[in-house]
Each structure stands twice: as structure tokens, then as C-alpha cells.
Amino acid sequence: RRALFAALKNEAPVTRDGHRVTVMVNAGLRDDVAALDVTGADGIGLFRTEFQFLVSATLPARERQQRLYRDVLEAAGDRPVIFRTVDIGGDKALPYLNKLDDGEEENPAMGWRALRLALERDGLMKVQARALLEAAAGRTLSVMFPMVSEPWEFDEAKALFEAQRQVLLDRGKKLPNDVRYGTMLEVPALAEELDRLLPRIDFLSVGTNDLTQFLFAADRANPKLAERYDWLSPAILRFLRRLVAPAKGANVPLAVCGEMGGRPLEAMALIGLGVDRLSITPAAVGPIKAMVRSLDRRAIVAEMERLLADPPRDMRGALTAWAQEQGV
Ligand code: PEP
Ligand code: MG
Numbered sequence: 001r002r003a004l005f006a007a008l009k010n011e012a013p014v015t016r017d018g019h020r021v022t023v024m025v026n027a028g029l030r031d032d033v034a035a036l037d038v039t040g041a042d043g044i045g046l047f048r049t050e051f052q053f054l055v056s057a058t059l060p061a062r063e064r065q066q067r068l069y070r071d072v073l074e075a076a077g078d079r080p081v082i083f084r085t086v087d088i089g090g091d092k093a094l095p096y097l098n099k100l101d102d103g104e105e106e107n108p109a110m111g112w113r114a115l116r117l118a119l120e121r122d123g124l125m126k127v128q129a130r131a132l133l134e135a136a137a138g139r140t141l142s143v144m145f146p147m148v149s150e151p152w153e154f155d156e157a158k159a160l161f162e163a164q165r166q167v168l169l170d171r172g173k174k175l176p177n178d179v180r181y182g183t184m185l186e187v188p189a190l191a192e193e194l195d196r197l198l199p200r201i202d203f204l205s206v207g208t209n210d211l212t213q214f215l216f217a218a219d220r221a222n223p224k225l226a227e228r229y230d231w232l233s234p235a236i237l238r239f240l241r242r243l244v245a246p247a248k249g250a251n252v253p254l255a256v257c258g259e260m261g262g263r264p265l266e267a268m269a270l271i272g273l274g275v276d277r278l279s280i281t282p283a284a285v286g287p288i289k290a291m292v293r294s295l296d297r298r299a300i301v302a303e304m305e306r307l308l309a310d311p312p313r314d315m316r317g318a319l320t321a322w323a324q325e326q327g328v
Contacts, residue, residue: 005286009040021271024279026078026257029055031069033075035282038297043062043080043204045279046144046257047072050086050126057210058096062131069135078144082182083132085125085157087112087146091221109213109220114147129164135222137174142182144205149187151197157181158200184257185208191243198250205279206243208258212236231260232296232319234271234311241308244274255279264291265319268328271297274306294328 005198013021024045025035029052035041052060052068060068070226073081088094090108105111118125132141137222145157158181168175185191186207198204208231215236216229228235240256247254255277260266262284268291270278312318322328 001119002191002286004300005290008286008293009038011040011289011293013289014293015271015292015297017035017297019271019297021277022255023285023288023292024255024277025282025285026126026211026279027050030071033072035285036079039282039285041079041282041285043082044072044076045082045255047083048087049082050088050092051201053088053094055088059094065128065131066135069132073136073139080140082142082144082203084144085115085118085128086113089117105283109210115145115153115157116273119153119160125157125160126164129161130168133161133168133175133179134173135166136176136179139176140178140180142175142180142203144182144184144203144242146184146207147187147210148185149189149198150185151193152189154181155185160239161184184210184216185243186258186274188214188239189293191239194243196244198246198252201252202246203245203253203255205255205257206240208236208240208256208260211239211258212260213276215239216220225241230316231263231266232315234308234315235311237269237273237304237315238308240270240275241273248274262326264286264288265316265323267291268295268300268323269304269319271295272300274301291328296326299326 011021022042024043025039025041026046027033027035027044028048069083090105090111090113132143144162145154148154169260175194180202182201182203182205184205184207190197209220212229212231218225218229243254254275256270257279261270261278262280264287267278267288307318
């Protein structure tokens with residue numbers, strides 16, 4: 001099977017009825033970028049910039065950040081890269097940032113993390129903004145913000161980047177040709193404001209890892225709950241389905257970048273909901289391409305509509321049986 005997946009490297013993820021699915025990879029370290037060539041993926045849909053911070057003994061200086069971002073962009077060539085600003089704080093605590101911390105949190109996943117921290121102590125994000133803007137000189141820069149819960153948080157984060165862009169411009173620095181701003185959707189509240197969010201953003205990426213834990217109030221790191229809340233549950237699938245038509249209507253590309261998209265059955269269901277962009281762990285690219293190439297999109301769209309109208313208790317079982325019947 002491994003040989004089969006490797007052989008798919010140069011084959012596009014197109015369904016049997018001719019629908020092209022965009023398959024990108026999630027990355028975070030310099031070496032991850034090699035996965036683009038190994039897998040033949042369409043780009044990096046999620047570059048987790050906090051990895052550099054987590055593996056460093058001290059706060060990475062702007063030059064070091066900039067060097068990493070430039071290396072990543074260079075290795076990606078023409079393929080798009082979406083840089084997510086640091087998602088730290090809470091359980092991804094940095095020892096050298098302790099002085100910023102106001103103490104232990106009882107619920108770090110729902111705590112003072114990611115953009116919440118970055119907007120209040122904005123020195124860190126200003127430095128990162130400059131590093132990203134300078135690294136992407138002469139190219140397109142795509143920036144994505146984590147843990148946005150309300151549209152104003154996106155506005156503030158974007159304004160911070162635009163202010164840094166102006167500072168660099170005033171100093172005569174070379175800048176990106178274009179800067180595109182997007183957000184993760186991983187806090188359910190944001191979905192309730194989709195109509196207000198969509199006109200503001202250039203792209204949207206659903207983080208189903210956090211979204212699931214918040215939707216079900218179930219800690220994603222607790223092994224006791226790992227089997228309990230299925231990504232194929234009607235609640236999650238119906239939640240995701242609601243996002244698709246508004247995003248299409250607003251012409252905002254919608255991707256799923258949580259681990260869910262890297263599992264063939266889940267990815268099949270996502271395609272059935274109308275999601276056609278996935279950003280997944282590199283090892284999953286081969287299996288996902290193989291699934292896509294064996295799938296009839298119209299058939300899974302109809303099947304998802306049927307199943308979600310009156311969901312069976314065992315959605316996973318129903319989809320497994322359907323896939324077998326269809327030879328997916
Ligand atoms: C997510 O929450 O689904 C996601 C992709 O981000 P992370 O796993 O880094 O929290
Ligand atoms: Mg997340």
C-alpha cells in the first residue's frame with residue numbers, strides 16, 4: 001500500500017466525476033516542508049508557527065523567525081503557505097514567557113491563549129508580523145489567526161499587521177506583493193457570526209480538533225474521552241455543513257485543517273458536505289488521494305444529505321458500509 005500511495009505523488013486528487021479536491025499539508029518545522037515534494041501536496045494549509053517557539057530554549061528573535069519563514073516560502077516555491085500566528089499559552093506554555101503569565105489556569109484550553117494573549121501582550125505579535133512581512137517580500141503572504149471567537153478579534157489582529165506593514169513601508173523595506181488574512185474557525189461562537197465574519201476575511205480554515213472539544217465540552221487531550229465523541233457524529237457534520245454555503249456565497253475558500261481531514265472516511269464525509277479543501281498530516285496525503293480518486297462526488301453528496309436528514313445511531317458504520325458498497 002505504501003508503494004501505491006507513493007505512486008500517487010504526481011496524481012491529482014480528482015474524484016471519479018471530475019471534481020478537484022485541494023489537498024494541503026500541516027507543518028510546523030523546517031524539515032516538514034520536505035513533505036510537499038514527497039507527497040505532491042498542493043501547499044501548506046496550516047503552518048503552526050508556535051512549534052519554533054516550543055522547541056526553543058529562549059524566545060526566538062525576529063531574525064530567527066524570519067529565516068524560518070523565508071526558508072519555508074522558498075521551499076514551497078509557487079505553492080501557497082498559510083502561516084498561523086502563534087497559538088501559545090494555556091497548555092502550550094513557554095517556560096521563558098512565564099513572567100507574562102498571571103498564574104496557573106484551571107482550564108488552559110479555554111484559557112488565555114493564542115490570539116487572546118497576543119492581542120493583550122502585543123509585543124510578541126508585532127515582532128512576528130514584521131518577521132512574516134519581511135520574509136514574504138516580493139511574494140504573497142497568507143496569515144491566519146488562531147482561536148478567534150468574535151469578528152472584532154480578527155479586525156484587531158489584522159490592524160496590528162497592517163500597522164507593521166506601514167512601519168516597514170516607511171522604512172523603505174521590501175514588502176509582500178499581497179497580504180491575505182484569514183482565520184481559524186475552532187470556537188463555535190464564531191460560526192454564529194459567520195455573516196459578519198465572511199466579508200472581512202480572505203479565507204477560513206476549520207480547526208476540528210479544538211472545535212470538537214468545544215462543541216462537545218470534551219477535553220481533546222483526555223484519553224477517557226478519545227473514543228466517545230466521534231468526528232462523524234451528526235452534531236459535528238451538521239455544524240460543518242452550515243458553513244459551506246455561506247462561505248461559497250461570499251467567495252471565501254473554506255478548508256478543514258484538523259486531524260479529521262486526514263482520515264479517509266471522515267474526509268469522504270467532508271467532501272459529501274461540500275468541503276473541497278483539506279490540510280492534513282503529510283502521512284495522510286497518499287491515503288486521502290487514493291480515497292478521493294475512487295469517490296463519486298455526486299453520490300457522496302446525496303448520501304450525506306440522506307444520512308443527515310435522519311441520522312442513524314451509528315453514522316460511522318453507515319458510512320463504512322456505503323464506502324464498501326461503492327468501492328471507495
Ligand atoms: C485545530 O484545533 O483543529 C487545529 C488545526 O489547530 P491545533 O491542532 O494546532 O490546535
Ligand atoms: Mg486549534
